[in-house]
Amino acid sequence: MKNITPAFDSNLLSASAEEKIDYFKNKIVRHPHLEQSYNLARECIEFSEKGEIVWIVGPVGVGTSQIGRKLWSDSRHSASELDDGEISASTSPCIAVTAPDHSDRIDTKYWTRLLGDILRAHGDILIDRKIYAPPNQFTLTHPIPYVDPRNRDFDALKYAVINMMQHRRTKLLLINQADRLLPESHPGGCLRSLQILRDLAAQTDARIVLIGSYQLAHSACTRNNWLRRQQTVHLRRYDHTNPQEFKSYALALINLLAEMPIENRLEALSVEAAKDLCISTVGCVGTLKRALTQAFQHALRTGEKMTEDFILQFAPYNKVALEIAEDTKRGERLFLDVSLDEVRDVLNATTAEPTRGIRNGPGKPIPKIATGSPGGINQRRIGERNSSRDPSGGAHGSQHP
Missing domain, CATH: 3.40.50.300 (P-loop containing nucleotide triphosphate hydrolases)
Structure with a gap:
């Protein structure tokens, strides 16, 4: 359980609902x-x-x-x-x-x-x-x-x-x-x-x-x-299975909750609720900000207390989150790297011995590259990687593909 200390000016508590909402919408949390x-x-x-x-x-x-x-x-x-x-x-x-x-x-x-x-x-x-x-x-x-x-x-x-x-x-x-x-x-x-x-x-x-x-x-x-x-x-999402990335996501969540100028604010956040929000928003802080904004607006209008269960109501529907997660995983595969061993295999590959009836020379067929024998090209779909490589969303920062 993590306590949430207000980070907004206390004078905002006496401001109008429109002013409070504008303040929160314009608040950018660095992560x-x-x-x-x-x-x-x-x-x-x-x-x-x-x-x-x-x-x-x-x-x-x-x-x-x-x-x-x-x-x-x-x-x-x-x-x-x-x-x-x-x-x-x-x-x-x-x-x-x-x-x-x-x-x-x-x-x-x-x-x-x-x-x-x-x-x-x-x-x-x-x-x-x-x-x-x-x-x-x-x-x-x-x-x-x-x-x-x-x-x-x-x-x-x-x-x-x-x-x-x-x-x-x-x-x-x-x-x-x-x-x-x-x-x-x-x-x-x-x-x-x-x-x-x-x-x-x-x-x-x-x-x-x-x-x-x-x-x-x-x-x-x-x-x-x-x-x-x-x-x-x-710009990657935060992976809830990576402890360091989940910690960064949870900190961004706490900082956003601390900027809500409301009396019935959430005073503490559990790890379980933070993980549920991370999964339902697919680790995307922009989606999290929209969900918190909707919850904040609703709480101002109805006077309800900002609880963990109350906030989770405004997270994307599970079916929507599933579609976003599937699209995200497909997109992340475009940026997966391959091992250096695969590059080495290609560079070290040798051509097969000419078969009977095929001659080398100008205008003659070129022998095929051996792919099934040791040392041949390790054929693999574009975007696939060795199982020994770290999973998508690991500790690597933004990178060129």
Whole structure:
């Protein structure tokens, strides 16, 4: 049993319910996985080569969006003026957008919507309402190319986005829910998205950061191992079977409970209740925060006491948790490593002796690699690992796949 000491200002107890809820919603609790992944994301952004894309992936509700918000908050600053002859425009070092939803198809119309969102988020809020004037009757003095809203095709918008990002010296483009760009049901759309993203990254000085669930990782890995050739940040869940990870999760839970400004608060937390919450939220602190927020709101409205059983009522349904757990385990397999012995087996493999009737030489069949004999290639599915390796969710931090 762990006692919970209030960490909020006692004056909040006399505040309105809306003020209490806003306080708790805006409270961010730091925990090891979040801090490690954020620091790795900053390093990937800083040291990635031009044209590379940074991926931030993890299970649903683990907190990838929180990393995106922190990157945006830390990267933006007050607008400053840059003088370039008679032209002055404010800089925009960071821009964040959410990929729009789609109907299982990623075509140029979809990317037209997304590019328009980027232009609007960049400050060009009237992109759909500008008055058209023929070039021979109007002298354009703004350095960002004008896009006719009546004839704004994909190529024009793409050029406008590239030019705007260059002119405003954008260093970071964050795209949340980026798994929408790579639907498994539309392979052609996935390839189109990857090519457009690569073009945007290569033609600007900005680093593009894609933020999404394991669906993003799965789609990217099946497209010619695209994900493995880029900078990747894997924000993992907490594994309740690992004592150190469960301790970190429980500490985050206690810190959140300590920030609830309510009279009938929970004063102590048992290990059993913490483990039940860890399992029902699949070890994801973001999902935990949503469950605690719902419990807090309900307790404020009804006046009920915050007990362990009361809080557990607002955890995800077991069926929902099961679906998330299954998706999480499939996603984690994408990031499993293999033993060094497997690499050694491949490098030490020798070709078999030529069989009768097969000759070596230019244009002749090549002998097959021996796979069944000792020293041959140890064939294994991509993502599988030796049983001697540590299980997923072990002590390793965020890593590149």
